[in-house]
Amino acid sequence: MTTEELLPHGEKLRKAVKWIAQVCREHPERSRDAVLREAEERFDLSPKECxxxxxxxASSPAEG
Known part of the structure; x- marks a missing residue:
């Protein structure tokens, strides 16, 4: 996997990734999938960005 594949394009997406990281760090009890859904709405992301x-x-099956 190249670095370009990992870096999000677009300001909204970069802000969403930062926000997701912060929420997951501050609230480890929250489901990552729930945080992702909230970010998609909060940052008005396109279907492609979602x-x-x-x-x-997204959480791996082992993470639940």
Whole structure:
């Protein structure tokens, strides 16, 4: 995987990733999937941006 594949494009998406990281750090009890859904609404992300977040940041089956 290249660095470019990991870095989000677009200001809204970068802000969403920062926000997700902060929320997950401050509230580890929250489900990452729930945080992702909230970020998608909070930052008014496009379907393509939501897909990117889900593909790169969603919980693995082992995380629950």
């Amino acid at each position: 897909e990117f977040l889900n593909r790169k940041l």
